[in-house]
Amino acid sequence: MRKNPSLRIYALAYLAFLYAPIVLLPLFAFNDSRVIAFPLQGFTTNWFAEMWADKTLFIAFRNSLTIAVSAAVFSTILGIFAARASTRYKFPGKPGILGLIMLPMVLPEMIVSMALLVVLIAIGVPLSLFTIILGHVLICTPFAVAILTSAFQSLDRSLEEAAYDLGETPASTFRLIILPLVMPGIISSLLISFTISLDEFIIAYFLGGNQTVLSVYIFGQFRFPAKVPAVMALGTILVCISIVLLTIAEYFRRRGIAKSGGKDTGGFL
Amino acid sequence: MTTTEKPNMIEFRDVHKYYGDYHALRGINATIKAGEFFSLLGPSGCGKTTLLRTIAGFEDISSGAVLIDDKKMDDVPANKRPTNMVFQSYAIFPHLTVEENVGFGLRRDPRSKDEKAKAVAEALEMVGLKGYGKRAAHALSGGQRQRVALARALILKPKVLLLDEPLSALDKKIREQMQVELIKLQREVGITFVLVTHDQEEALVMSDRIAVMFEGQIAQLADPETLYRRPNSRKVANFIGTMNFLPAEVLSEGAGGIEVEAQGFGRMTLSTDQVMAGEAGQGAVVGFRPETLTILYDSQTATDREVMGTIEEVVYFGDMTYYDVKLDGTTEALRISMRNVFGRPVLEIGTRARVAWSPGALVMFR
Amino acid sequence: MEQGAARGRFRNSEAANGLALVSPTAIYAILLLAAPLAAVVLYSLMVDSKVGLSSGLTFDNYLKVWTGRIDQALMIRSLTVSSVVTLVTVLLAYPVAYFVSFHVKPERKSMWIFLITIPFWTSYLIRVFLWKVILGYNGVINSGLMSLGIIGEPLTIINYSLGSMIMTLAHAYAAFAILPIFVSLEKIDRSLLEAGQDLGESKLMTFIRVTLPLSMPGVIAAVLIVFIPTIGDYVTPELIGGGKLPMIANRIEAIMLKQNDKALGSAIAVTAMLIVTVVSVVFLLLNRRFLRGQSK
Numbered sequence: 027m028r029k030n031p032s033l034r035i036y037a038l039a040y041l042a043f044l045y046a047p048i049v050l051l052p053l054f055a056f057n058d059s060r061v062i063a064f065p066l067q068g069f070t071t072n073w074f075a076e077m078w079a080d081k082t083l084f085i086a087f088r089n090s091l092t093i094a095v096s097a098a099v100f101s102t103i104l105g106i107f108a109a110r111a112s113t114r115y116k117f118p119g120k121p122g123i124l125g126l127i128m129l130p131m132v133l134p135e136m137i138v139s140m141a142l143l144v145v146l147i148a149i150g151v152p153l154s155l156f157t158i159i160l161g162h163v164l165i166c167t168p169f170a171v172a173i174l175t176s177a178f179q180s181l182d183r184s185l186e187e188a189a190y191d192l193g194e195t196p197a198s199t200f201r202l203i204i205l206p207l208v209m210p211g212i213i214s215s216l217l218i219s220f221t222i223s224l225d226e227f228i229i230a231y232f233l234g235g236n237q238t239v240l241s242v243y244i245f246g247q248f249r250f251p252a253k254v255p256a257v258m259a260l261g262t263i264l265v266c267i268s269i270v271l272l273t274i275a276e277y278f279r280r281r282g283i284a285k286s287g288g289k290d291t292g293g294f295l
Numbered sequence: 296m297t298t299t300e301k302p303n304m305i306e307f308r309d310v311h312k313y314y315g316d317y318h319a320l321r322g323i324n325a326t327i328k329a330g331e332f333f334s335l336l337g338p339s340g341c342g343k344t345t346l347l348r349t350i351a352g353f354e355d356i357s358s359g360a361v362l363i364d365d366k367k368m369d370d371v372p373a374n375k376r377p378t379n380m381v382f383q384s385y386a387i388f389p390h391l392t393v394e395e396n397v398g399f400g401l402r403r404d405p406r407s408k409d410e411k412a413k414a415v416a417e418a419l420e421m422v423g424l425k426g427y428g429k430r431a432a433h434a435l436s437g438g439q440r441q442r443v444a445l446a447r448a449l450i451l452k453p454k455v456l457l458l459d460e461p462l463s464a465l466d467k468k469i470r471e472q473m474q475v476e477l478i479k480l481q482r483e484v485g486i487t488f489v490l491v492t493h494d495q496e497e498a499l500v501m502s503d504r505i506a507v508m509f510e511g512q513i514a515q516l517a518d519p520e521t522l523y524r525r526p527n528s529r530k531v532a533n534f535i536g537t538m539n540f541l542p543a544e545v546l547s548e549g550a551g552g553i554e555v556e557a558q559g560f561g562r563m564t565l566s567t568d569q570v571m572a573g574e575a576g577q578g579a580v581v582g583f584r585p586e587t588l589t590i591l592y593d594s595q596t597a598t599d600r601e602v603m604g605t606i607e608e609v610v611y612f613g614d615m616t617y618y619d620v621k622l623d624g625t626t627e628a629l630r631i632s633m634r635n636v637f638g639r640p641v642l643e644i645g646t647r648a649r650v651a652w653s654p655g656a657l658v659m660f661r
Numbered sequence: 662m663e664q665g666a667a668r669g670r671f672r673n674s675e676a677a678n679g680l681a682l683v684s685p686t687a688i689y690a691i692l693l694l695a696a697p698l699a700a701v702v703l704y705s706l707m708v709d710s711k712v713g714l715s716s717g718l719t720f721d722n723y724l725k726v727w728t729g730r731i732d733q734a735l736m737i738r739s740l741t742v743s744s745v746v747t748l749v750t751v752l753l754a755y756p757v758a759y760f761v762s763f764h765v766k767p768e769r770k771s772m773w774i775f776l777i778t779i780p781f782w783t784s785y786l787i788r789v790f791l792w793k794v795i796l797g798y799n800g801v802i803n804s805g806l807m808s809l810g811i812i813g814e815p816l817t818i819i820n821y822s823l824g825s826m827i828m829t830l831a832h833a834y835a836a837f838a839i840l841p842i843f844v845s846l847e848k849i850d851r852s853l854l855e856a857g858q859d860l861g862e863s864k865l866m867t868f869i870r871v872t873l874p875l876s877m878p879g880v881i882a883a884v885l886i887v888f889i890p891t892i893g894d895y896v897t898p899e900l901i902g903g904g905k906l907p908m909i910a911n912r913i914e915a916i917m918l919k920q921n922d923k924a925l926g927s928a929i930a931v932t933a934m935l936i937v938t939v940v941s942v943v944f945l946l947l948n949r950r951f952l953r954g955q956s957k
Binding site: 033034036037040041043044045047048050051054062063064065103104105107108110111112114115116117118120123124126127129130132133134135136137138140141142143144145148160161163164167171221225227228232241244245248254257261264265268269272276280 | 675676677678679680682683684685686687689690691693694695696697698700701704753756757759760761764771775776777778779780782783784785786787788790791792793794795800801803804805808832835836885889890892893894895896900909910913914917918923926927930933934937941
């Protein structure tokens with residue numbers, strides 16, 4: 027096929043557009059000025075120091091980690107159940123049940139969080155980190171199911187039958203064959219659920235009560251122009267963490283594909 | 296064949312299988328002898344794989360019984376049956392090495408580690424993969440996977456080895472080579488092999504006996520030669536190789552045989568074992584295989600009978616030539632296959648030909 | 662799959678096993694999603710006064726939402742913003758997806774997709790905020806242009822406007838649009854394109870008559886995947902719009918929490934879900950028509 031230079035230039039320009047705002051993060055995180063504006067004023071690490079000294083940030087970060095780890099673990103476990111059921115079994119009401127499980131993917135988060143909020147208030151559950159976890163598990167599960175479904179789908183059914191045929195029980199077949207083969211999917215699901223939860227704002231904002239998490243903390247900082255450079259520093263670090271996590275997720279996804287002998291089609295979704 | 300003296304290994308007693316409303320197996324009755332190489336042959340969707348999977352225990356039957364070694368298998372799950380399977384996709388565990396794959400079924404074996412390792416090495420040697428033990432399973436070629444799957448199943452010394460279209464994914468050359476190796480292997484280990492295939496040639500080459508299946512039923516169960524020479528229905532005849540048909544009429548039936556008048560061939564007497572049941576609504580026909588007729592060259596004379604015809608189409612295959620010949624007095628051309636012999640030219644379209652035939656090579660369906 | 666169970670073990674237990682296996686996830690979704698949504702629907706049919714929710718069912722809230730001037734204007738604004746964002750995002754994304762699918766070497770495709778997805782996974786809040794920083798009155802663009810001497814004083818059209826919100830959202834959901842289109846382009850059998858040209862069509866006409874129709878399912882998926890979250894977006898109107906250009910999500914929050922009228926808020930939420938559903942159904946029907954057209 028003939029190379030089309032204009033299309034290539036357009037694609038590269040598009041990538042630049044995607045990355046442009048993010049490039050500003052390190053630029054202004056190290057810029058020696060409280061005002062986010064050109065021209066740049068010289069190099070400083072003050073904003074990182076300021077950020078480091080902020081106690082609330084640490085608490086918020088710890089809360090976010092607790093939530094993200096819990097949400098990742100629980101949604102991946104729920105994802106394993108649903109993905110295994112949907113790829114391996116036929117059962118009555120399957121499209122409806124799976125549709126409900128996947129629904130949060132297409133439902134505005136505001137509606138999910140308000141619906142949860144009115145019910146939690148009505149039955150008298152106090153808002154806390156726990157209620158955020160409840161909400162995050164709900165919105166992470168569809169992603170976990172999507173990732174794990176493709177992992178379970180690429181498993182040849184006869185592998186399972188072969189193990190069974192060679193004398194293993196269903197339980198030991200799961201442990202010896204299925205689990206190791208879907209492990210890359212499980213790891214990607216954990217990492218992506220973790221990232222989604224860490225990033226999520228609306229549910230954390232409305233279901234957290236007086237507990238602060240990272241995203242809510244960042245949102246709060248935006249009100250104070252003086253705090254903006256420190257947020258830029260924090261953003262820089264978060265972007266780095268995201269890239270590392272995603273690279274790991276991508277690595278495991280590719281390894282999973284290589285292991286099951288499939289063809290790489292690219293992308294998480 | 297001396298299979299009749301051997302004990303039964305597998306017995307199907309009126310096996311039925313329904314998937315919802317779909318009647319997949321419709322009353323299967325058959326026995327497979329110990330040490331036999333048995334094939335289930337049929338087009339896709341005929342129930343042959345389902346039947347194989349009822350032996351393995353992957354499919355439950357709706358009614359009837361499957362017996363292995365005279366024991367009813369109703370309540371025996373797949374992991375407790377004395378059968379092992381070679382899967383169509385081979386089902387080699389991609390995360391394990393060749394060795395780990397072959398030794399997979401030995402996990403619960405009480406033998407020592409060294410003894411197990413020795414067994415694995417022997418199994419690999421048996422299938423011609425000596426020295427491949429440490430390789431990663433996903434790096435193997437199709438033929439090698441096939442061998443690993445065989446070793447993995449045979450190492451457990453099953454009473455029955457089940458093979459689900461094991462050669463269908465291989466190239467023609469490797470497939471033919473594996474056919475011969477499988478026959479040798481089966482003789483060597485003496486285990487009952489049950490093979491599922493849709494490839495009639497493969498079944499004829501490899502099997503002691505073949506069950507031809509259509510629509511959930513066994514249409515004919517016989518040794519390869521009987522199946523080829525005396526198919527019991529037009530359907531079986533058409534599925535196994537090519538058969539030409541000509542309309543025929545029964546003139547009289549006596550103790551000595553049946554007097555028949557066939558289009559093109561004229562009158563003849565057939566023995567009763569040459570007459571099979573036809574399909575309802577279709578008139579009686581005589582059928583013959585393309586290679587049972589011969590086009591005679593100038594000096595040749597027929598050993599039995601001859602008729603005249605005109606060559607309408609010539610298809611050259613290298614070692615063979617197919618001629619479509621319309622015999623005088625018939626409406627449709629018949630296919631005759633001739634081995635090409637050095638010094639004998641391929642005949643041209645339009646040539647008048649003398650065709651030698653013999654009533655003994657015909658089958659009648661009425 | 663208990664061993665030794667009687668005949669029918671596999672078949673009968675298939676449905677039971679499947680249900681048993683899916684039940685933890687299903688029960689979670691029923692308790693934490695279906696039940697709350699049902700509660701919202703129920704609330705929307707009640708009246709919330711100082712004494713509490715009434716027990717009689719009424720459509721008053723919906724009448725208020727559907728005929729109220731503020732709510733109407735807000736719905737129209739939300740629909741406009743999300744429609745324009747969707748249109749812009751999908752139009753801009755298509756050539757990129759096309760480029761990656763048709764012009765990038767197979768072994769480098771996943772690299773490109775990875776590069777495209779990375780910005781999407783970095784903090785949404787920070788990305789939105791960065792646009793505020795870029796487009797603001799004293800923002801990066803204005804200060805940059807001024808320091809270069811191109812403009813004398815800050816441009817005002819770029820801050821706190823619908824345009825800025827659209828820009829921000831289009832950036833935020835870019836990856837969402839590219840992926841489904843890319844997947845549908847990847848599925849197209851390349852020999853179809855050769856057939857198109859073989860049958861005498863130019864490259865452009867082959868694209869219009871073969872590639873474009875075959876990639877429509879991906880385009881429609883992209884439309885839905887961008888439209889649904891943007892119409893419900895809360896952060897962008899709050900940060901970029903400066904709270905002056907609220908959309909549905911901001912309105913729901915204001916009514917439910919600030920005015921504490923759960924019934925009216927629920928009616929808005931249900932209305933929003935209806936809008937999303939109607940748009941989704943329209944596009945899914947379009948998709949079906951496309952698929953049917955293809956099979957002819």
